[in-house]
Every structure is written in structure tokens, then in C-alpha cells.
Amino acid sequence: xxxxxxxxxxxxxxxxxxxxxxxxxxxxxxDVQPGSKLVDDLDADSIAFLELxxxxxxxxxxxxxxxxxxxQTLSMSLPxxxxxxxxxxxxxxxxxxxxxxxxGGGLGGAxxxxxxxxxxxxxxGALAALAATSVPKGYDPEASxxxxxxxxxxxxxxxxxxxxxxxxLADAQARIKALGGAEAMNAEAAARLRAAKTGxxxxxxxxx
Amino acid sequence: MKNRPxxxxxxxxxxxxxPLGHDPQTLFDKLCAGESGVVPLTHFNTAHSASRxxxxxxxxxxxxxxxxxxxxxxxxLMEAPQQWALAAARQALSDAGLEDGLLTxxxxxxxxxxxxxxxxxxxxxxxxxxxxxxxxxxxxxxxxGGRLREADPPSEDTxxxxxxxxxxxxxxxxxxxxxxxxxxAAVLAIRYGARGPNATVVSLCAASAQALGEAAWMIAxxxxxxxxxxxxxxxxxxxxxxxxxRLDAVSAAxxxxxxxxxxxxxxxxxxxxxxxxxxxxxxxxQHAQERGAHIHAELAGYGTSDDAWRISAPPEDGSGAALAMxxxxxxxxxxxxxxxxxxxxxxxxxxxxxxxxxxxxxVFGAHARQMPxxxxxxxxxxxxxxxxxxxxxxxxxxxxxxRVPPTINLATPDARCDLDYNPAGARAMPVLxxxxxxxxxxxxxxxxxxxxxxxxxxxxx
Numbered sequence: 001x002x003x004x005x006x007x008x009x010x011x012x013x014x015x016x017x018x019x020x021x022x023x024x025x026x027x028x029x030x031d032v033q034p035g036s037k038l039v040d041d042l043d044a045d046s047i048a049f050l051e052l053x054x055x056x057x058x059x060x061x062x063x064x065x066x067x068x069x070x071x072q073t074l075s076m077s078l079p080x081x082x083x084x085x086x087x088x089x090x091x092x093x094x095x096x097x098x099x100x101x102x103x104g105g106g107l108g109g110a111x112x113x114x115x116x117x118x119x120x121x122x123x124x125g126a127l128a129a130l131a132a133t134s135v136p137k138g139y140d141p142e143a144s145x146x147x148x149x150x151x152x153x154x155x156x157x158x159x160x161x162x163x164x165x166x167x168x169l170a171d172a173q174a175r176i177k178a179l180g181g182a183e184a185m186n187a188e189a190a191a192r193l194r195a196a197k198t199g200x201x202x203x204x205x206x207x208x
Numbered sequence: 209m210k211n212r213p214x215x216x217x218x219x220x221x222x223x224x225x226x227p228l229g230h231d232p233q234t235l236f237d238k239l240c241a242g243e244s245g246v247v248p249l250t251h252f253n254t255a256h257s258a259s260r261x262x263x264x265x266x267x268x269x270x271x272x273x274x275x276x277x278x279x280x281x282x283x284x285l286m287e288a289p290q291q292w293a294l295a296a297a298r299q300a301l302s303d304a305g306l307e308d309g310l311l312t313x314x315x316x317x318x319x320x321x322x323x324x325x326x327x328x329x330x331x332x333x334x335x336x337x338x339x340x341x342x343x344x345x346x347x348x349x350x351x352x353g354g355r356l357r358e359a360d361p362p363s364e365d366t367x368x369x370x371x372x373x374x375x376x377x378x379x380x381x382x383x384x385x386x387x388x389x390x391x392x393a394a395v396l397a398i399r400y401g402a403r404g405p406n407a408t409v410v411s412l413c414a415a416s417a418q419a420l421g422e423a424a425w426m427i428a429x430x431x432x433x434x435x436x437x438x439x440x441x442x443x444x445x446x447x448x449x450x451x452x453x454r455l456d457a458v459s460a461a462x463x464x465x466x467x468x469x470x471x472x473x474x475x476x477x478x479x480x481x482x483x484x485x486x487x488x489x490x491x492x493x494q495h496a497q498e499r500g501a502h503i504h505a506e507l508a509g510y511g512t513s514d515d516a517w518r519i520s521a522p523p524e525d526g527s528g529a530a531l532a533m534x535x536x537x538x539x540x541x542x543x544x545x546x547x548x549x550x551x552x553x554x555x556x557x558x559x560x561x562x563x564x565x566x567x568x569x570x571v572f573g574a575h576a577r578q579m580p581x582x583x584x585x586x587x588x589x590x591x592x593x594x595x596x597x598x599x600x601x602x603x604x605x606x607x608x609x610x611r612v613p614p615t616i617n618l619a620t621p622d623a624r625c626d627l628d629y630n631p632a633g634a635r636a637m638p639v640l641x642x643x644x645x646x647x648x649x650x651x652x653x654x655x656x657x658x659x660x661x662x663x664x665x666x667x668x669x
Binding site: 024025026027043047050051053054058 | 277278280281284377378380381382
């Protein structure tokens with residue numbers, strides 16, 4: 001029987017994600033650089049993000065919680081949308097991850113500034129720099145980030161930030177799993193999924 | 209001269225990805241040589257199938273035909289038949305001198321000879337997502353196959369619920385798109401920037417003949433200047449072949465692949481299943497002339513009807529088929545005597561061939577015996593939803609080259625199939641200005657297409 005605590009998350013997450021991106025987006029591995037913007041550089045559209053999320057859940061046994069965000073929230077301004085997401089999703093989405101990274105700089109730092117009680121004025125150019133990427137096409141680097149809507153943050157997501165986010169999810173979900181107790185059900189579900197994936201059926205793992 | 213369309217419709221491009229040929233000329237030459245494309249099937253397990261032979265598309269490699277990333281991404285959602293159609297569409301549009309301009313125009317880098325708003329797509333396709341259905345079966349077996357064999361097995365309802373949970377968890381976000389018969393027409397529209405009419409016909413064996421006929425009307429009524437029309441299909445997989453064989457429509461002559469399909473022969477015992485894609489470029493006559501396009505033929509007439517009789521059998525007198533052929537003549541404004549050759553539906557099922565013969569007698573009277581009636585299915589097998597488009601291409605090649613392929617494997621006459629089916633070999637036809645191509649489907653749907661040479665003396669306009 002498979003160990004329910006065993007992780008499906010590969011050691012080299014960047015390589016695994018690059019392989020998935022290459023498959024879904026029909027790219028060569030050299031096209032996928034750490035600073036490549038998923039939308040602008042790799043042409044990921046909404047269907048591609050859905051497939052990407054599905055594959056991460058399916059291949060790595062992770063839950064990716066930002067899959068279902070309503071239109072109203074996505075249309076909110078960046079600070080308001082981020083605050084609302086935090087209230088309804090509880091700190092697990094890609095957007096919030098970026099905010100959580102505030103301490104280490106990066107895009108999360110920008111989010112922290114924007115979403116804090118005292119929003120500092122930040123230009124789109126500065127936001128891109130914090131995200132270690134260039135300003136996406138069609139944006140004025142001097143314009144304020146307050147003019148962005150939450151959904152536009154997708155344009156700033158790079159391969160690097162995405163890899164870090166998935167690693168963050170993997171760590172968080174491993175911690176929850178390790179807590180056991182109420183999470184036993186999740187662990188069992190994961191074990192069944194894993195057993196199914198390896199082709200081995202483990203009768204003992206399928207309780208009622 | 210009734211039911212004349214408002215505008216004339218030219219055929220300016222042809223493309224095929226078929227058994228016997230990956231282009232129209234190779235295919236036609238092999239047909240004229242009487243070569244069979246029917247082979248023992250080896251690409252899936254046929255051990256438990258009543259039919260183990262078919263006319264398969266061989267040696268297809270998508271990468272030889274499609275190079276741009278956007279289309280390759282869409283091709284990921286497709287099974288082989290849709291991918292063949294991408295290649296056949298490319299051939300047809302290249303033949304019409306339109307492909308490069310359309311790709312440039314769709315990329316926003318120039319103008320094509322036809323505006324995107326005046327370009328439409330109309331296809332006949334079969335069931336989509338068949339491979340996916342088999343993947344799902346395998347997935348459920350792998351997840352749940354052991355449940356019912358446990359010492360204290362759960363109820364079937366419980367396992368069914370678990371299956372639903374597996375499906376929910378394992379269903380890819382693109383699964384619905386993969387199952388959708390209209391995906392191909394949408395992908396072609398995106399690739400070529402075709403913002404005109406976009407339709408997919410799914411009437412089984414008549415689907416792509418109807419797609420061509422309806423596409424011609426879309427041009428005739430002014431909704432498009434150019435239509436990419438045709439079809440693609442494959443039932444050469446374990447699920448479909450078994451299901452089709454259950455209908456008692458498929459030959460059991462597994463030991464003699466090339467000789468299995470025997471249209472109009474007294475020994476006929478069913479069709480042989482084929483697969484492939486065929487695409488045509490139809491174009492407003494004036495539009496084609498103004499841009500100096502080469503016109504292969506005119507799609508001069510189209511008739512369609514339904515038997516309203518039995519779900520999988522025609523009436524013996526072929527009255528429904530006769531109605532479709534008569535309507536094709538009417539819409540072309542031509543008398544029966546103008547037709548020099550018929551590419552018959554000719555499936556080699558017991559019922560079709562005699563009913564089709566009766567229908568031809570009914571429409572053509574004494575003239576029925578004055579022309580070769582050919583079933584090229586004897587060599588290509590039955591391409592189901594793609595049959596009408598493939599046979600339209602073959603009929604147009606016959607017209608262009610004034611040469612008619614044979615019906616092979618016809619050795620034992622049947623008293624009820626008493627026409628000239630051209631069994632002896634390809635025949636040169638010094639005078640051949642108009643041909644008819646028939647496609648009749650399960651469900652009683654009939655479609656007849658009438659093509660004429662662009663230089664035909666009788667062009668009724």
C-alpha cells in the first residue's frame with residue numbers, strides 16, 4: 001500500500017512545470033525562461049490556464065485554489081480585488097501568494113503596498129521590476145498600478161513566480177497533511193488518487 | 209429550369225488525405241488502375257471484431273503539413289481524422305491559390321484574395337472523441353476494476369458513484385471540446401480568419417455531400433464568396449467498427465481484403481469501412497473569374513431528401529434517392545440525358561445497391577444504361593461522413609480528365625443490379641461534361657451533387 005504521506009510533487013518542480021508548459025503550449029524548452037511572462041511571452045490563454053491548473057492538481061496531487069474566481073472580483077481594482085480574494089479564499093490563491101512574498105520583495109511586495117492600509121503610489125514599471133519582468137505590451141510604465149484590475153495581474157505572472165507559487169502550495173499542503181487528524185480524509189483521498197495513478201488498486205484505502 | 213440558384217458556384221480547390229493517396233491526383237491514378245486500399249487492420253486489436261479489415265490512411269505525419277504553433281495547439285485537442293482535415297484543407301486552399309494570403313491576412317499582416325468576412329466553413333464530420341471514450345473506459349477500469357471483486361463487494365450503485373467522482377476529478381478542461389464534432393470547423397475558421405458562415409453537418413454517410421451542397425447555397429444566396437467545404441471521418445477503431453458491424457452492414461470477407469467490397473455483385477455482403485478527409489474550395493463564379501482562379505468544375509446542382517422509411521434500410525424502389533437526384537438535376541437546370549457518369553453511393557450492402565439501381569432507372573429512364581455507374585468504394589472503402597466529399601473530388605477528377613475509374617470486384621451479376629458499372633477497368637470518355645455523385649445515409653438521408661465542366665456546351669446560364 002502506498003504511503004499516504006508520500007508527495008507527488010517532483011524534486012525539480014521547475015523542470016516538471018516547464019515540461020507541462022511545453023506540452024500544453026507546444027513550446028520548446030528553451031522558450032520557457034524564468035522571466036517569461038505566461039500570457040505575453042508564452043501566449044497562454046484562459047483555456048491554457050485551466051489545463052495548467054488541471055495538470056498541476058492531477059500530476060502533483062495538489063489543490064490549486066484560484067481556479068474559480070468570479071467575474072466581479074476579477075474586475076475589481078487591484079487593491080480591492082486582492083482584499084476580497086483574501087476574505088473569500090483565505091490566503092491560498094496565486095494573487096495572495098504574491099502578497100505573502102512581500103517580505104522577500106518581488107511582486108508580492110507590490111501587492112502588500114497596494115493592499116495595505118496606507119497604499120503607496122506605485123507605477124506599473126515599478127511593479128514589473130518587482131516581479132523581475134518587463135512591462136507587458138500596452139501598458140504605460142509611468143501609470144499608477146491603482147488603474148489595474150485584479151485580472152490584469154495575470155499579465156505579470158512569470159514562469160519564475162508560478163514555480164514559486166506551486167512550491168508554496170506544495171509546502172502548505174504538506175504541512176496540512178502532516179497535521180493529520182481532520183486532514184486524514186484528504187490524505188486518504190490523495191492516497192487513492194496516487195494508487196490509481198500508479199495503476200495499483202489498494203482496496204484497504206477505499207473506506208466508506 | 210426550376211430552383212436555379214442565384215449565383216453560380218465554382219470548384220477552385222481540391223485536397224484529400226485518404227487511403228490510396230495523400231493528394232487528389234495520386235488517389236485518382238490508383239483508382240483508375242483498380243488498386244484497392246483495403247488492408248488487414250493492425251493499429252488496434254481486432255481479435256474480437258466481426259470486421260478486421262479496412263481502408264486505412266497510412267503514413268500521415270501532421271508535422272509535414274502544419275507548422276504554426278497556434279494550429280498545433282489546437283491539433284492537440286484533435287484525433288487523427290480532424291488532423292487529416294487540416295492537411296486536406298491546406299491542400300485545397302493552396303490549390304485554389306488562397307492559403308498563403310489567408311494565413312497572412314489572419315495574422316493581420318496583409319490582405320487575401322477573399323475577405324475573412326466572405327470566407328465560410330461547412331463540414332460533414334463523424335463522431336468525435338472516440339479515442340477519449342476508450343481512454344475513459346480504461347481509466348474507470350483502472351480505478352474501480354477491483355471494487356466489485358472485493359471480499360465484501362460494494363453495491364453497483366456505490367461503484368457507479370465512485371466512477372462519477374473519478375470522472376469529475378480526471379476530466380481534462382478540454383474534454384468537452386475534444387468531443388465536439390464542430391471543433392474542426394472552429395479551428396479552421398481561426399486558422400484562416402474565416403468569419404463567414406460556419407456549420408457542421410453530422411448526417412453520417414451523407415454528411416459531407418450535404419456540407420458541400422449547403423455550402424454552395426451559402427455562396428448562391430450571397431453569404432460567402434468562398435467556402436471551404438468537405439468532411440472527415442474514421443470508424444476504424446474498436447468501438448465504432450464493432451458497433452457498425454452489429455448493424456449487419458459490414459462485409460465478413462476478412463480473409464480477402466482487396467476483394468471484400470463487391471458493389472452491385474450478387475455475392476455482396478456489406479461495405480468495408482474506410483477513413484480519410486477530403487476538402488474542396490467552392491467559390492462564387494464571378495469572384496473566381498475576377499481573381500483569375502483556375503476553375504476545376506462547377507457545382508451546378510444539389511438535391512437532398514429523406515426516405516422517411518426505415519432507420520437503416522432504403523425502400524426497394526429507391527424513391528428517396530430518386531428525389532435527391534431529380535432535385536440535383538432541377539437545380540442545375542439539366543435534363544437527365546446531360547449526365548455522362550454517376551459516382552454511385554454503391555456501398556455493397558445488399559439493400560443499397562439494388563435500391564440505388566432502381567432509383568437511377570426511375571430518374572434516368574432509358575439513359576440509365578447509357579453511362580458508367582461506378583462505386584469507387586470498392587477501392588477506398590466507405591469513408592462514412594467523409595465519403596461524399598471524397599467522391600466529389602473523384603467525380604471532379606473524372607470530369608477534368610474525362611476518365612472514369614472501374615468498380616472492382618464485380619464478377620457475379622445480380623439481376624436487380626442491371627446497369628453498366630464499368631467492371632472491366634478505367635474508361636476514357638471522349639464526351640463527359642456532367643457527373644452526379646450520390647451519398648445516402650443511415651436514417652434515410654439522401655444527397656446528390658451535380659458537377660459540370662467549366663467549358664461544358666450546355667451550361668444553362
